[in-house]
Amino acid sequence: MRRSKSSTAFFLLLYVFFSSAQVQAQLSPDQLAAKTKGIELYNQFKAISAKPQLKIAADAGDPEAQYYLGEAIRTNDKYMTAEAVSSYEAAALQGDIYSMIRLAGEKNDLCVAMKNCSKTRKEPGAWGKMALDTASARSAEGSAEAMYLKYRVTGDDKWLEQSAENGYVFSQYFLGIMYRQGHGHFLLPSRRAEAIEALMKASAEGGYPKAMLEYGAILAEKNDYQGFRHWNQKAAEAGYAIAVFGYGYYLSQETSEFGFTYDPVNSYALLSLLRELDGGGGMLDRVNSKLPELSAKMTTEQISQATELAKEWADTHPPLSFFPDKL
Known part of the structure; x- marks a missing residue:
């Protein structure tokens, strides 16, 4: 489908804005340390402890910290608060596709009822379109992560497959799990098993700890206990709890x-x-x-x-x- 001139101009403007915003969000060593610690705590399921650390970097304009701050707030409060939305919006307006996807799935019914929606509030459909367009642009540039995000927006398996083929380790792991659950079409069960093993092996060798355990379990089923021990140790050494x-x-x-x-x-x-x-x-x-x-x-x-x-x-x-x- 041909894109209109106005649409093309709009996305060029977005690209320039995203690029300049990301350049401007330079963190000091202390702010970077706070961001790193905040994400570490969040990944340990300590959302409450993560919030003040993430806020330091988020207030400095870092979009990844803003996304994780939104996640920490939402996780801790068990619903999408106005504060979480504001943090996601700040990240989304800097080109963070994860935040766009979160906002696309949020109807903001609560803030509408309480009349405290943020001034920059867009309808979910607008965020969804922005997520799709941004992911499409970055996918065209070869970003395997953006291909995965395009799959999350569209639900089209081909983007997950392309992401895995292009080496995004999470997509390799996730696609392997999908195949194990019965997704995809294989003429023989042995072909499905081979595809799962190949994906988990690629993801494990690429450094994704969850895939290391999955691949190790596959090897154990084949009585390769040396391989099982190796990948269990590697996953532990990577910090996977x-x-x-x-x-x-x-x-x-x-x-x-x-x-x-x-x-x-x-x-x-x-x-x-x-x-x-x-x-x-x-x-x-x-x-x-x-x-x-x-x-x-x-x-x-x-x-x-x-x-x-x-x-x-x-x-x-x-x-x-x-x-x-x-x-």
Whole structure:
């Protein structure tokens, strides 16, 4: 379909605005540190603690921080507040497609009823159009992430497939999950299994921790326990909280069906790291049920060694994260 001259001019204007806005949003070292910490806390399901950190960078004009601040507010308050909408709008007007998609799905019925909608409020359909047009423009430039976002806007699987083909690790993982749930058309079940394995392998090798566990599980089903151990360890080393627990748990077993070497000191170190996850996710309950059982079999010296190993791990590995989907 041919785009009108006025439409083309509008999107050129948006492009220029987005580009200049992103250039202007330069964070100071302190603001960048606050943003990084805020996203870290959000990914640990600590939305309340994340808010003040994210607000520092959001107030400085950083669109990613503005999006995550909107997410933290919405998650904590359990609904789309005017404050959350305002944060999403600030990010969306700087070209953040994630924020556009959030706003496109929000009817703002509450703010209309309370008569406190933001002055920049657009109808959901307008945000949806902006999200589609922005994602389309960036997809045409080769952005695999934008292809994924275009899939989220249109629901057209071809964009998810193109995103995966172009190396976006989340799309590779997500498409693999979709295939496992029965999406897609395959003549033989073996072809479906091969496609799932190839996607999870690509995503795992690309560095996506959730795919590392999925690929490891596929290898275990094929009795490749060395591969299973490798990818569980890699996912733990990437900071994936579920994998840290799993790896620590396997090391606590005196006899392992998957061939893990019994190592109570490293097991205790890994599991004790997870005690900082005192927000959502239920991880603290798991750890508190396992650590006493493990420590009962250890000497005071071993526990002391484990405590030092935990500190060393925290200093040399990425922060713990549940890696929640960004949308």
